[in-house]
Amino acid sequence: MAADGGDGMTEEVAVLGAGMHPWGKWGRSFVEYGTAAARAALADAGLGWRDIGSIVGADTVRGGYPGYVAGATFAKALGWQGARVTSVYAACASGAQAVNTARAQILSGLADVVLVVGADAAPKGFFRPVGGDRPDDPDWLRFRVLGATNPAYFGLYARRRMAVHGDTPEDFAQVKVKNSALGALNPYARYRKQVTAEEVAASAVVADPLRLLDICATSDGGAALVLAGMEFARRHGARDPVRIRAVSTVTPRYPNTVLDLPDMATDSAAAVQPAAETFRASIARAAYEEAGIGPEELSFAEVYDLSTALELQWYEDLGLCGEGEAAKLLREGVTALGGRIPVNVSGGLASFGEAVPAQAIAQVCELTWQLRGDAGDRQIAGARVGIAANQGLFGHGSAVIAVR
Amino acid sequence: MPRTRTPVVAGWFAGDGDDFRLLGTRCSSCTSVFFPREDSHCRNPGCPGGDLEEVPLSRHGRIWSYTDSRYRPPSPYVTDPELPWEPYALIAVELESERLVVLGQAVPGVTVADLTVGMEVEIVPGVLHEDTETVWTTWNWRPTGVTA
Numbered sequence: 146m147a148a149d150g151g152d153g154m155t156e157e158v159a160v161l162g163a164g165m166h167p168w169g170k171w172g173r174s175f176v177e178y179g180t181a182a183a184r185a186a187l188a189d190a191g192l193g194w195r196d197i198g199s200i201v202g203a204d205t206v207r208g209g210y211p212g213y214v215a216g217a218t219f220a221k222a223l224g225w226q227g228a229r230v231t232s233v234y235a236a237c238a239s240g241a242q243a244v245n246t247a248r249a250q251i252l253s254g255l256a257d258v259v260l261v262v263g264a265d266a267a268p269k270g271f272f273r274p275v276g277g278d279r280p281d282d283p284d285w286l287r288f289r290v291l292g293a294t295n296p297a298y299f300g301l302y303a304r305r306r307m308a309v310h311g312d313t314p315e316d317f318a319q320v321k322v323k324n325s326a327l328g329a330l331n332p333y334a335r336y337r338k339q340v341t342a343e344e345v346a347a348s349a350v351v352a353d354p355l356r357l358l359d360i361c362a363t364s365d366g367g368a369a370l371v372l373a374g375m376e377f378a379r380r381h382g383a384r385d386p387v388r389i390r391a392v393s394t395v396t397p398r399y400p401n402t403v404l405d406l407p408d409m410a411t412d413s414a415a416a417v418q419p420a421a422e423t424f425r426a427s428i429a430r431a432a433y434e435e436a437g438i439g440p441e442e443l444s445f446a447e448v449y450d451l452s453t454a455l456e457l458q459w460y461e462d463l464g465l466c467g468e469g470e471a472a473k474l475l476r477e478g479v480t481a482l483g484g485r486i487p488v489n490v491s492g493g494l495a496s497f498g499e500a501v502p503a504q505a506i507a508q509v510c511e512l513t514w515q516l517r518g519d520a521g522d523r524q525i526a527g528a529r530v531g532i533a534a535n536q537g538l539f540g541h542g543s544a545v546i547a548v549r
Numbered sequence: 550m551p552r553t554r555t556p557v558v559a560g561w562f563a564g565d566g567d568d569f570r571l572l573g574t575r576c577s578s579c580t581s582v583f584f585p586r587e588d589s590h591c592r593n594p595g596c597p598g599g600d601l602e603e604v605p606l607s608r609h610g611r612i613w614s615y616t617d618s619r620y621r622p623p624s625p626y627v628t629d630p631e632l633p634w635e636p637y638a639l640i641a642v643e644l645e646s647e648r649l650v651v652l653g654q655a656v657p658g659v660t661v662a663d664l665t666v667g668m669e670v671e672i673v674p675g676v677l678h679e680d681t682e683t684v685w686t687t688w689n690w691r692p693t694g695v696t697a
């Protein structure tokens with residue numbers, strides 16, 4: 146039995162439509178970004194909103210009550226039409242949870258065709274905990290007791306890589322150089338200017354050893370997908386659609402020995418031997434097992450580059466290379482467009498900035514466009530298999546494998 | 550009137566000087582140690598659940614990693630907006646016998662330039678901030694041999 150509780154491969158669902166609202170700092174409501182993305186995905190699928198039997202919204206904690214019931218918020222904005230509604234939250238992994246919920250409804254026969262939507266309107270500066278005195282909330286405590294912002298954790302991971310694997314700030318900067326060049330080719334990206342290594346090195350240190358241009362910004366944005374059962378897709382005339390073959394939503398296993406956001410300490414490994422693989426590595430493995438696909442079969446990957454150094458960590462966690470070999474992979478151009486396994490051809494978070502509940506959905510939009518051959522100047526030749534991976538704080542794994 | 554000294558979180562640390570310790574809890578059934586303390590139930594999924602007893606954590610550990618905060622963190626971190634921001638270092642420390650990593654601020658005056666991964670540090674009492682009635686206390690990590 147697989148760690149996710151399943152017993153191996155599941156049936157596939159078809160991606161009939163993908164749509165996004167451009168990322169940026171637009172100063173409008175998340176509802177507007179989400180409905181724009183939803184309409185784009187419906188148009189892409191050749192379906193009307195009233196053809197949709199179920200809508201799944203990925204929640205935002207920054208939009209007040211409507212953000213906590215995002216599915217209903219988007220359904221109302223699109224015009225109530227009676228569809229089944231679900232709203233899910235899993236921090237950065239909310240989008241993958243929404244995709245997984247839609248898939249489960251389709252595979253169980255609850256719905257033929259499901260609209261998945263996530264959108265956010267981000268605050269200025271650091272993400273901060275919701276207000277009030279909440280000493281029982283680790284997210285509140287890490288700010289109150291340590292002032293430990295998200296970039297502080299990214300700084301810890303980056304320094305650890307430097308000490309253990311010999312990565313350098315110059316390696317980290319090269320991730321930004323690669324991703325900014327790709328983001329320049331993506332009309333949905335917020336940052337579309339190519340960045341040089343010198344510009345990264347000249348930007349201010351935020352959390353040693355990381356600089357401003359090593360760390361992803363927070364953005365407004367919206368993304369949506371129309372998912373359907375294979376039978377519905379055939380009836381609808383989609384003969385060779387992009388298919389989602391696996392969705393990993395695993396949690397860590399005790400003891401979790403990597404310091405994770407928002408915790409101030411790891412579990413103790415004194416009494417129980419930790420698993421041989423880290424939580425992040427288990428996220429990808431569960432997806433590979435479910436898909437019946439290994440890392441050597443991937444055409445490309447979209448990973449959650451909250452920082453440049455974290456992108457390198459993902460290379461190892463996805464099994465694209467051995468432990469400590471990520472910087473070498475990058476230096477050799479293996480993960481660049483035209484390399485053996487391009488990573489973040491969308492431009493990644495480096496070019497988008499994070500719009501939390503939309504981000505994992507946006508990753509699947511990129512998988513879809515690449516697998517269809519619709520990615521324009523950033524198209525990967527002959528893309529057949531893609532993986533999108535991320536990790537949401539509080540122990541949320543997220544990985545999606547799509548094929549064509 | 551003297552200000553009261555209040556821990557920023559109750560029950561996480563205690564003692565003065567060389568007796569200062571972080572306080573965790575240990576499961577009487579499986580011996581798992583928890584920090585921050587678990588007081589209701591052991592989190593080891595293979596454990597039927599035992600009594601959780603308070604235990605002081607090791608005074609010394611080795612640096613797992615470190616960073617700093619070059620910009621003023623947002624509320625609820627308390628800072629004086631009238632004063633220029635002074636960065637402080639954050640250190641993640643691996644405790645050998647407990648086999649866990651605990652994050653903490655470095656003692657004032659220690660910067661990232663003074664630190665390396667693997668360096669030995671010790672736990673010392675610290676002050677997070679002060680207001681008119683209260684001195685809010687916390688824990689700090691200090692490289693062994695440094696006196697402050």
Ligand SMILES: [Zn+2]
Pocket residue numbers: 576577578579580581591592593596597598599
């Ligand atoms: Zn126990």
